[in-house]
Amino acid sequence: MKRVIILGQTNAGKTLFTINFAAYLGVQSITFTFSDKQRGSYTRTIEIQDAIELLVSDRAHHTRSIQSAVLQIPWGKAAKRFEILDTAGLSDGIHSDETVRRGMAYTLATVREAEIILHVLDSALIAKKNVLHSIGEVDYQVAQFGQLHTGYAILANKIDVPHVKEGLDKICEEFPGHFVIPISALLKLGFKEVRDFVKRHL
Amino acid sequence: MANELHVNEPERIYGLVEHGEISVSEALSMIRKSTNQFGKAEVEISKEERIAKIQRELTKLIGLDSVKSLVLEIQAFVEITQRRISARLASDPVVLHMIFKGNPGTGKTTVARIIGKLFLEMGVLSKGHSVEVERADLVAEYIGQTAQRTREQLRKAAGGILFIDEAYSLARGGEKDFGKEAIDTMVKTMEDQRSDLIVILAGYSEPMEEFLETNPGLKSRFPITIEFPDYSAFELFKIAEEMLEQRDYQLNKAARRKLFRIIEDVRKKEQVNFGNARAIRNLIEKSIRQQAVRLVSKKTTSRTQLMEISDDDIQEVVDA
Numbered sequence: 306m307k308r309v310i311i312l313g314q315t316n317a318g319k320t321l322f323t324i325n326f327a328a329y330l331g332v333q334s335i336t337f338t339f340s341d342k343q344r345g346s347y348t349r350t351i352e353i354q355d356a357i358e359l360l361v362s363d364r365a366h367h368t369r370s371i372q373s374a375v376l377q378i379p380w381g382k383a384a385k386r387f388e389i390l391d392t393a394g395l396s397d398g399i400h401s402d403e404t405v406r407r408g409m410a411y412t413l414a415t416v417r418e419a420e421i422i423l424h425v426l427d428s429a430l431i432a433k434k435n436v437l438h439s440i441g442e443v444d445y446q447v448a449q450f451g452q453l454h455t456g457y458a459i460l461a462n463k464i465d466v467p468h469v470k471e472g473l474d475k476i477c478e479e480f481p482g483h484f485v486i487p488i489s490a491l492l493k494l495g496f497k498e499v500r501d502f503v504k505r506h507l
Numbered sequence: 508m509a510n511e512l513h514v515n516e517p518e519r520i521y522g523l524v525e526h527g528e529i530s531v532s533e534a535l536s537m538i539r540k541s542t543n544q545f546g547k548a549e550v551e552i553s554k555e556e557r558i559a560k561i562q563r564e565l566t567k568l569i570g571l572d573s574v575k576s577l578v579l580e581i582q583a584f585v586e587i588t589q590r591r592i593s594a595r596l597a598s599d600p601v602v603l604h605m606i607f608k609g610n611p612g613t614g615k616t617t618v619a620r621i622i623g624k625l626f627l628e629m630g631v632l633s634k635g636h637s638v639e640v641e642r643a644d645l646v647a648e649y650i651g652q653t654a655q656r657t658r659e660q661l662r663k664a665a666g667g668i669l670f671i672d673e674a675y676s677l678a679r680g681g682e683k684d685f686g687k688e689a690i691d692t693m694v695k696t697m698e699d700q701r702s703d704l705i706v707i708l709a710g711y712s713e714p715m716e717e718f719l720e721t722n723p724g725l726k727s728r729f730p731i732t733i734e735f736p737d738y739s740a741f742e743l744f745k746i747a748e749e750m751l752e753q754r755d756y757q758l759n760k761a762a763r764r765k766l767f768r769i770i771e772d773v774r775k776k777e778q779v780n781f782g783n784a785r786a787i788r789n790l791i792e793k794s795i796r797q798q799a800v801r802l803v804s805k806k807t808t809s810r811t812q813l814m815e816i817s818d819d820d821i822q823e824v825v826d827a
């Protein structure tokens with residue numbers, strides 16, 4: 306079973322994307338396995354709406370472990386399974402909180418295991434702020450890392466926010482040669498393209 | 508700092524991020540470079556080789572069979588738990604704080620150091636060093652200072668092992684004693700820090716058992732108990748030989764016989780504390796000095812003579 310890892314800065318919308326993408330692929334509730342090197346791992350099944358309420362937040366570094374779920378994509382008459390891994394957001398510099406750093410370290414440790422990387426960027430933030438303050442050093446590094454991978458795409462998220470166009474342009478400028486899919490994790494826009502991309506690499 | 512390190516094992520790199528030594532960006536670029544240079548497989552082999560080397564260091568220790576197999580068991584369990592977590596299978600957190608029971612000189616510190624190195628390679632600890640302390644290093648004479656002193660030692664041990672020798676003495680003096688403050692501080696830090704520190708409480712079996720009985724909260728926090736049996740006479744003899752060999756000395760036949768007899772005699776009389784390697788060290792050092800005295804009056808000495816310990820060099824009296 307192939308693994309799709311969701312990477313990006315904190316608050317980019319990784320968790321909301323993961324949950325809504327699962328919903329888009331037809332599940333009513335999502336069975337998440339929460340794993341953490343120190344605390345071990347456990348599994349819970351959560352209704353989509355509850356998952357959004359509990360796991361999505363505008364507070365920075367809300368996700369601190371790996372939240373993974375097994376999903377499936379229609380494949381001819383059958384379906385193909387893959388594992389989606391929502392991760393702790395990455396940030397520049399050295400974070401002062403040990404649990405946050407541990408979450409990031411665990412994200413890094415897991416990247417190697419994934420065949421497909423979906424790199425989420427906040428286009429609304431990038432539209433609003435200078436790229437120096439909205440695209441992180443870590444985003445450039447992830448993109449470079451992605452070049453070694455066949456299945457790497459950038460998800461330019463939050464396109465439902467007004468005046469986001471400028472953000473999308475900046476993303477394409479900053480990451481030339483990469484596959485960019487504009488999406489809204491909130492409104493499930495662009496999800497068909499994401500599904501097709503994932504399907505191509507399964 | 509990061510670039511000077513030339514770290515190219517991914518596990519180490521993640522550790523550096525976790526412990527705030529480098530940023531995620533630096534880590535990503537290091538991982539990218541290391542996989543370009545060496546490829547994934549090679550890196551993994553070297554990690555395994557290093558673990559195997561430490562395991563050999565452990566198995567080479569004389570005696571301690573039950574200790575060795577328990578350590579290897581723990582290691583295997585940690586490894587499999589890590590793999591299960593990576594496979595996102597249900598797994599309980601692994602708590603690695605330990606109790607070491609046994610007489611002094613039965614190899615407890617040596618084993619603690621090896622465990623530190625082992626868990627460093629496995630990515631459980633970030634430094635793998637071991638800080639060895641006793642009551643006086645933790646407990647102060649005045650109110651309020653004990654917590655500070657204990658925290659200081661815990662800080663030194665962060666990333667490695669805090670080895671508390673004769674830990675039961677922390678319970679000496681009952682409720683009002685500051686030893687209790689040291690225990691509370693330690694437990695609190697273990698709880699807050701959770702990972703990246705292993706505390707080992709060591710001491711004689713019986714007082715350790717009493718100590719744990721009177722502090723029921725401790726038992727669950729130290730789920731691993733390792734018993735260090737006294738060495739047998741033969742094991743002690745082997746240890747003596749090894750010590751001499753490391754110092755470029757050799758026992759002649761008569762000396763071997765005499766040494767073994769002395770060890771057996773003392774073991775039989777069950778002289779307190781003789782089940783340990785420390786008494787052997789004293790015996791060996793004494794014999795080395797005796798040999799020097801014997802040889803010093805000679806004008807010339809051959810290489811063989813300089814290496815040889817004869818039966819006359821070995822003293823009958825053993826002070827444990």
Ligand SMILES: Nc1nc2c(ncn2[C@@H]2O[C@H](COP(=O)(O)OP(=O)(O)OP(=O)(O)O)[C@@H](O)[C@H]2O)c(=O)[nH]1
Pocket residue numbers: 313314315316317318319320321322360361362363364365366367368369392393394395462463464465466488489490491492
């Ligand atoms: N308008 C809009 N808001 C979004 C969208 N996606 C996410 N958000 C909001 O952005 C905030 C962060 O979303 P999360 O999904 O928690 O972000 P994350 O990337 O998982 O963050 P960490 O877990 O901290 O790394 C939340 O307030 C979301 O509601 C989107 O497409 N449009």
Ligand SMILES: [Mg+2]
Pocket residue numbers: 319320321360361367368392394
């Ligand atoms: Mg999240």
